[in-house]
Every structure is written in C-alpha cells, then in structure tokens.
Amino acid sequence: MEVQSERTEYRQYAIEEYVLSEEPFYLPLKDEVELFTAAFHQNIPVLLKGPTGCGKTRFIEYMAYRLDRPLTIVKDVTGQSEGSANHGLPLVTVACHEDLTASDLVGRYLLEGESTRWIDGPLTRAVKAGAICYLDEIVEARKDTTVLIHPLTDHRRILPVEKLGQIVEARDGFLLVISYNPGYQSALKDLKHSTRQRFMAIEFGYPSRELEARIIQHEADVPDSLATDLAKLGEKVRHLKEHGLAEGVSTRLLIYAGRLVQKGIPPRRACQVAVVWALTDDHEVQRSIEEVVSSIFE
C-alpha cells in the first residue's frame, strides 16, 4: 500500500500488504516450483533448507508472485484498507533472532494515552490476511517462540492469541514457510524434532555452473563469458568448504562481483572485494582464493 505525501519519497506498506509488483527472476534448479505449488494448495508448511545466498528468499518471492490470486485487504487497525489488486500473494517476512519473543510475532498491547491498545504482530497479520509468512533462519529464534507456530502448521491452522483470549483461524492462502541453514549452526541450535516434522522440506544447493552463469548473467547484466567465469570461481571456491571456509561462496556474492565489474571495476579486484574478503578473514585462505581468482581472471 503506497503512502505518498508531497514530501516523502519512500514507499511504505503495511506488512501484510506488501506485494511484489514485478515478477522476480528465478531459475528453477529442480522441481522445487512444482513441489511448492503442490504444498501451497495442500496447506503443507514448507521448510527451505540450504546455504546462505543460494536463493531461498528469491524463491519464496517468486512463488508468492506466481501463486496468483485476487487480493483482499483486511481492514486493520491502521485503517488503511484500499489497494489495487496486484499480482501475487502478500509475503510477510520475519527475520528471526535470538531475542525474538512470542509477542514479537503475535502482537502486544501498547500504551496509548490513558488506555492500552492491542497491535497485531506480523504472524497474526499474515494469518488474517492469508499471506505467506516466511520465518527466516528459524533456528535463531528462542525455543518457546518456535512452539507458538505449531497450531498453525497442522490441520488446525489456528493461531491462539493468549493475551486477547482469542483464536484466529488462518485464512485461505496462508502458508507458513521457514528457512533453515543446517551448515553452521552449533549443536545447541538445532531445530526441535516436534517442529521439524511439521514441515515438508525442500533442499536447496548451489546451482550448477551453467545455471549459475545464467543467473549471474541476468542479475548482474554482464556478458556470458564473465558470468561463466564467475560461476566457475563459485564452483572452485565451494570446494574449499569445510577446508578453511565455513560456507561456500553464495550466488549473491558472485552477482555482486559481476555488478562491480559491470560498473568498470577490474574483475580481479571485484572478486577480491566481493568474494575473497567477504568470505574469510584468514589470510592464508584469502591468499589461496585469490590465487584461484587470478587463475581464472586475466
């Protein structure tokens, strides 16, 4: 929902009303699009697994856009209700962190004048609006918080709002999607089985060299050969995972490198700042990757 005054240049939306206006670029790796579509229609919550920067968020945006349906806006407390029927499902994204509490998700009372006012949290809004609610990096959230989503993930599809003494039924189109990166979490930060087993899981890997080259080429708007070289670099650097690197280089970083080159930065330098230095602080590992870079790029 656009709020435009004469002065402000930014656009501001109510969280559940944010809808993508253009189709995000996404190249399917395997059958994840079909799987997700099926899960959506069957109301099966989805767990996206995969290393950072491999396209999980982009995928969910793409799916939200693709799963087209007429949009109805819930009239909420802010009173803003109108909206043009846009493409796609609204997408509510919550980045989880270790201090994320239940009230951060569900809602809380705010003090207003002499009285209190209840304000819905993002999850509640998504449930009411029938949006896709995407909880990014779910393992970072506290365990007591993750339990909260359980009633939403099974046949009940309800969200109990304890403090109001209410239960909100999920609207059609509501889908809970969580993401999870099994790589770097310590043993302490593993997903509980009671949570895990409520989701179907789609696993994401890094795209193949050819596919990644196409992605880079599109996203960074660079020539084919450069995109291929960047993808090659990605492939080589990922060999170093667990051998000096905790994580392989993300497609995102490769795209950044491509974009820098597109703006006239020499490729070796671009890779140094966008790949090598972004990946590690260990000088020896840096040096090794730089050697790979200097082998691939002139």
Add this chain to the structure above:
Amino acid sequence: MSRSSIRRLVGRFEKELAPFSTALAAEFRSSAEVACDLLEPEEVALWAEDGLELARRSWRSWEAASEYFRATPQVLPLIGFVTMRQWVQRGHDLVEQSSSLAAAYFRASPDTLPHLSLSQIDDWVILGQHLYKGTWRSASLAVQFFDMSPALLSQLSLDEVRALVRFVDVLAERSYDLAAHCLSATPTSLAPLPPQDREAFIRFAEILAYTGWADARSYLEKGPGLLSQIQASQRPRFLNLTREVARQEGRQAFTFFTEGARALGQLEGDDHPYLLSLAEDLASRSPVAAMEFLKSLPQVLVRISVDDLHHLHAFGLALLEASIEGGKAFFRLQSSKSDEVLESLSSRVELSRVAEILRMYCKALTGSNVAIHSADALAEKNIGWVASERPSTEGTAIYLPPAVDEYQDKAQSFGVYKVYSTHQAGHLEFGSFDFLFERPGHIFPDERHQLEEKRGGPKKALTDIERFFDLFDDRRLASDLFAVVEDARVDRLVAQEYCGIRSIYRRIQDRELEKRPQPEDLPLRQAFLENLILASLEGFQRMRWPVTMLGLMRNALGLLRGVQQPQATVEDSAEATVRLYSLAQKVPNIVSDLEREWQRLEEEGAELPQDMDSLSQALTQLMQSGQEQSYESPQPVEFRGEFKPELVQLLMRLRQEKETRQTQASPPALSPEQLQQLMDKSVEITLNEMAEGDLAESSALFLANLLKETTPQRPEKRLPYHDGQPPLGMPREGEEGELTCEPNYSYYDEWDFRASDYKPRWCRVAEYSLSEGEAQFFEQTLTKHSSLVSQTRRQFELLRPEMFRKIKRLLDGEEFDLDSVVDFLVERHSGHQPPGKVYWRRNKVERDVAVAFLLDMSASTDEEIMKHERRYGQDDFDDDPRRYFSWWMSRRAQDMLTPPKRIIDLEKESTVLLIKALETIGDSYGIYGFSGYGRENVEFYVIKDLEEPFGQRIKQRIDKIAPVRSTRMGPAIRHATAKLDAHDAKVRILFLVSDGRPQDHGYGRDRTEKEYAIHDTHVALLEAKRKGIVPFCLTVDRYGHDYLKQMCDDIGYAVVADIEALPSRITTLYRRLTE
C-alpha cells in the same frame, strides 16, 4: 806471526781446552784450521781465548764452547771478525744464564744468521732470552727456539718471530708442553700459507694465546686449512678482523675464527672482499655482531642475493645503534625482525611457506583433498619415483620442489609454483588417471580394441592403463608418446579454463623452450617426439623436420591438435597415442650423415597423410644413410614434471581395494606376483638403489612400500626419549594398547628481552595425548576428599545462572508488569509525570566459560612435600648424629607405611576435584600438562582437551600424570593460548599451576639465569591477555612472590603457602575468578 807460532798458539789452547773435554779440543782443532786461514794470528788468539772463556764459565759450558768452535767456520765468512766478537759476546751473556742455551745459540747460528742483518742478531738473542725464565723447562723451550730459528726465520721476518715468541711465551705460562708443541708445529703449519698471510696468522695466534690458549694447538693444526677457504687476498683482512673481535671480546677467538672461515668458505670467493668490508663496518659498533653476520651469511645468501645484502646490513646496523643485543640477535638471525627483513628481500619462495596456500588452491581446483608435499618425500617412499626436484603426483598428493628461486621477485617465483601445481592439479581435475579402456573417446574413433584383437585379445592386466600399454611392443615409446599427448591436452584445458594463468604459463613455456634441444641434432625418431613436445609448448618456430617426410610430421601434429580440443578426454589421448605410435614406428631412429633438408614447420591446418609410396621411398633413402640408434626418452619438460599414469592407477586401485576389504571381508584381488609382473614390464618404475645383484630384494621392498602406501595413514611412532627411556607417562615400546600417534608439532616464537624482539619459530611444542592408566585413582581421591567434594560442588552449583531472568521496570519489553502499570496509573491520576517503565522482559543469561588448566609436570614436582618441612626441622638435631639417625629411621618406617606425598600428587588430586566441580557447572575445560627439555622438545600433554567430553579415558589419563623434565613455561602457555583462542566462549581463562620458576635448558644465557625465562613467560601471559584470555598463575612455591610479581605484573596470581591446601584453594580460586 809465522805458521809455526800459530800452530804453537793453537797447540797451547788445545792443551788448555783438553781438560774440559777431548771432544772440545778436537772441535777446536778442526775449526782452528779454517780460522787460521781467515784470521790474523792475533785474532785467532782472541777467538780461541773467547772459546776458553766460555768453557771456563761453568761446569758444562764447554759444550757451548764446543758449539762455538764448530760454528765458527761457517759464521766467520758471514759476518766478519768484528761482528763475530759481538756474536760471541751474546754467547757469553747466554752462558751466564744457561750453558745449553748458549750451546743452542751457537748451534743455530750458522743457519740462522743468513736470514738476519747484523743489527738483528741482538734482537734474535733477546727473543731466546725472553723465553728463558730460569727453570729447566723454560730453558728447553728457549733451546728449542734457537734450534728452530733457521726454519722459522726462513719463513718469517724477525718481527713476526717476535710475535710468535710472545704467543709461545703466553702459552708457556699455562703449559710448557703445549708451548713446545706449538713451537715445533709452527713451521709445518706455516708451510702451506703464502708469505703474505703468515704475519696475520701469527698475530692472530698471539691474540688467541691471550683469549683462548687452549685452542692454540687446534688453531695451528686446522687454521691453515680453514684459512685456505678464504680468497687469497682477503685472508690477512679476515684474520685482522677476527683478531680485533677477539681482542675486544676477550674470548672465543678460535670459535670466531673457525665459524667465520667456514662461513666464508661456503661462499663465492669473489664476494669475500665485499662481505668482509660489511663485517668491518659492523665491527666498529659491535665486534660480535660482525662475526654473527659472517657466520649467518651462508644461510642469508641462500635466500637473498649479494646485491641485496646491503639492505639487510643497513637495517641491522641501525638496530645495532639502538641496542647492541638487538643487533646481535638480528645478525644471529634469531629475531623476528631479521626474519621479516630477509623475507622482504628474498625472491626465493619456500614450499613450506606456501604449501598451505597451494593446498587450498589445488583443493579448490580439483575439489578433492590434495596434499602438498616436497618432492623429496615422494622419492623417500620408494614406490617408483626417484629423487628429483620435478613436480609430480601420485593421485592423492602433489609433490613440488622444496624451493623456487629462479626469478627476481617473489611473485614470479610463486608463479612457478602455481604453474607446477596447476598442471598437476590439471591431471587430477581433467581425469588423466581415470582412463578406462572400454570408454570411447570423443574425438577419435576406437582403434584400441582392433589393435588388441590383432595382438590376440585382452591380456590380464591390473589396471586399464596397463592393459592399454600392453598393446605396444615398445612400452617406453608408447609411454613417452602418451605423456606428451596427455600433457598437451591438460595444458590446453588449463589455458582454456583458467584465462588468468595464461600469461605466466606462457612465460614458463617460453623458458622451457629455450632449454629444449634442437630437433635436427637428434636421431630421427627422437626428433619426431621433440617436435611434438615443441608443438605442445607452442614453440612452432623451433620445429624442424626433413622435407621428404613432411607429410608424416604434419599428420602427427594434426593428431596432437585433435586432443587439444576442449571436449577431448584421456581416452582421446590414448587413441592419439595409438596413431602416433604407428607413425613413430615408421620413423627410424637414425642420425643421418646425409645432408638432409630440415625444414621449418609452421602452424597450419592438418594435412592429409602423406601417400605411402613417397614416404617409403624417402624412408629407404634415409635408412641407407645412417645408423639405427637405440631410442631414448625425450628431455623432460620441467614444469610438467613426472607423469606416471600406470603407477597412479595401480596405487588408486590398491587403495580402493583396501577400502572395500575393510568393509567386506573379501580376499585380496591383487597378488604380489601380479605386482611383480607389472613391475617388470612397466617403464615408469625407477627404484632407488636398484643394484643389479639384489634386484629381487629391492623389488620386494618396492612392493612392500606400495602396499604400505595404500594402507590408511598411520604415522610412525616417534617419541622423545631421554637416556634411552621414554619419558614417564608415555607408553613404553611393546606396551599393549593403541599406538601413540605422532605428536602434533607447533612452533612458537620466544621473547628475547635483551634484543627486545621475538626469536622466530624458536620453540617446538609437541602435543601428546597422555597415556591411560587406572581409573582407580580418580575414585579413590573422590572418596578421600568426599567432604571437600560435596562442599565445592554446592558452591559451584550456586554459580550456575538462571537461564532466563525476569527483568522488570523497562521502557519496552515482552509484557506489562501489572504492578508497575497500577503504580503508573495511580501516579498519573494524582497528577504526577511517572516514567513509563512498565514492561518486563526475560533476559537470556548464559554462563559461557572456557578454561584451560596448565599443570607443571616438571621433575621438581617429584619432590616430597615433607622434605620441605624437614629442611627446616633439621636444626634440631644439631651435631648429634645418633639423634638424627633414630629420627631418620622412624621417618623411614613411617614412609614405608604411607608413601610421602609429592607435589604432583596434590596436582593430581586437585585435578580430580576440579573436574568434579566443573562438570557440575558445565563450563568447557581442558586440562593439560607440560614439560620438556630444550626448545626443540617442549612436551605438551593433553589430559582432557577443551572439546573432549569427560569420560573413563580422562579418569585413566589423570592416573598417568607424572613428573617428567624441565619447565619451559612460555611455549606451553602459548600453545594453551592458541587452543583457547580457537575456542569460542565469552570468558576464557588460562589457569597455570606450577611449583616454581620457569627453567629449562637454553632458557636464558645459562642454567642459573632467571631473567630470560621470567621475561618470556611474562610476555607469553601478556599475549594471552591481548587475545582476550584471562591468565592466572598459581604456584605452590612459598618463595614465589618475588618472581611472580615480575612475571605476572598486572596478571592475577596466587601463592599457596600451605601446599596441602592446594585442592581446596584451586577450586576456590577458580570460583572467584569466574563469579
């Protein structure tokens, strides 16, 4: 005077002389005949009178007189009568002191005087007199001097002899034997030296006598040999410099000399003047630094060129001005500054420094785990590779030369490594070793199977590549061709995949091309291969081939171009080999004496095969023109290294089989006989020391090595032994149980407070896992201290934080705090402006502590605790031995019943209690012990590693804590710090428990010096602090306060005066530290 009167005169003297000795008289008579001819009669009388005078002087002075008479005939013509009187006068002087001295003087005169001017005679005598001190030993030394004078003076000037005498004189004060020996040895040792060096040599000897007389003999014996290593013109200069150093330093003169000479001996003679001038510059500031500089030159010049030396020199000189000690350490190469400067000046790249980078680089390229080793390591394994500096791979590791130093700067030298490893990694990445006989190629149609059919079907072969090579009669030729083709394919793929490396690849190829032989100098078949190699290196303009057979060569080059296409596989290389082999077979290996027309071959499109008729015509013509030669493999291409696909495939197969055999119990598919067969026919295998006679033996060894290579790597057992015994706590040989793994070695710098710099990579810490004993000790201690255990446990339980603590009165939070809200509203209604702190939030509080306990396991912990007290109680016995004895007996009886407690026992008990407490609280903790001897052998025992869970094995290890050797704290602290640093925790503590000051061999100037060790330990603790680790020192040495104050400075420490209280103190202290 008439003849007869002279005869009378002579007769008279003879009669007078006769009573002394008939020999004297006889001597007189024979000399008199000559004397009478040369002298006036009056002079004869004087001459004879002098002799008589001499003989009269003392009891045995007639001997001197006799020598006098005997010498006369020779001396007289030399110096004339007037001087002769002086000469005799000196003899008179000498005879006063000792007749034998005088005798020796006269005896030596005839041969000595020719070397002296008339005025020098006195000086000479004075030298002899100088040595005479009135004792018979000094007399014999002086006699020896006179006796040797002819020999000495023939080699030395009088001044030099004077220096020699001083040298001998100083030695004589210490030992006459040594002095005599040196004196007698001088002429022989001087003989090989050219005259101009002798003076300096002797002068150095003189200084040596003052500063290190004991080395005099070695100097004379070895000196000339050492000196000869130095460039001729520079020897006096070197000696003078060394002498100056020795003079100023006052010790170690000979050491300076030998070390300096040896060092220079290893270097180019032409550089000596320059090097010495640099050293002389330093000598004015610090003589020792100058010598250190000379001494470390060979090491330095391996890394940097002479032209860059002045940078190092200037840097050191500046350092020297600031601090002499710092400068010395710099030139001794024992400071990190010297390391840095060298590294920045050096263009040499050492494998050890870049191995890790290259390893990750290759890992990135190939995606498999590739180890990087020095090429020597491969030859040592004796599995078919021989010692060479060339790169190679055996499938799991890449072997590279230990250092590259061919270019002006480091980057280029590193580039060489990069090309080497990229090519080898290319073999792995592009599947050179994945050859499958059955798999068709992408470019060439299959001819392998046809060929095999023709040769009677498949034979038994261990590997696919072996089966492939079995297709050829001349295996060497086939193998060489395959290597050329496959290398060409890999190089092309590398160039295509990695654009960035092309330029340096190109440079190295060009350099390689310059080294290649001219094809026209080679026998024809070898020229054929050479042309292929040149083509693969893109050296087209160097290719030459007889014009009559141009078509054949073009055909071959076309085949090569085929495998250089991007989609070509190793199978295509094989197909190309089949075709090239048949072409090469057509080419006779002859050196033609015909004037053949060698023509340049240009890079053109492939031509059709030459028609057979013209080819055979050309061939017959050639065959007649020259002798068939035996085929030799082409000169290897340096950067491509060694390519041994047959061996690598065999190794890979062996490895694979080992793995499958481990999982399923199937019998080995490979028999030694099969391997033997392969070995007999393969041309790739070259064994070390393969003598003709013991072929069978060495091949058996080879097989054993091969099999060993493929077993899962278990490092050899290597433990530090002292006095032939493994240290306590380490398993003895033959002791049952697991083999102890080779320790992990880490290197740490050490702080030299004198130089205010680190000594780089000075200490080697070997990390062992402590062996396991009985678990009983653990349980026993717990029972013994049960009350203390429960007490500490309760205290520690209190420390455990609540996970989520409710924090109230916040401006923002999870929820309203109802009480606050009520208060808030009440205040609002009563007209106040209350702050809006009405929320509460649960805060996550985590205790995140990691601690490393470092226990002193030095030999001193073996000390009984009672002994401490006994030392103070001893006075009671005064001098009454009986009372002491009875006390001692009772004491011993008591000891038999309850063995005395040692410090280490208390350390062990403390460990047990600590573990119990720490397990309660849930902190991650590591327990380590340390000891060792010398900087190379710092032992670090792991009792429990930080990440290791507590269990039975840990309990058993505690039992094995035992006193070992010295206490080099610095490196142990650094190692523990490194462990903690790698561990992620909010609070990290290093807890050091010791029984005294740090002490070790070489930990300071000598064993008694304490400063050095304390400074190093202090710096090590500071390093820990800088890394965010809290160090804490606890000592049971009741006199610990004095040095702990200095060692710990602003770091926490405690002294446990009552040693028995250690277990309870240690837990209390830990609790306080982390509260």
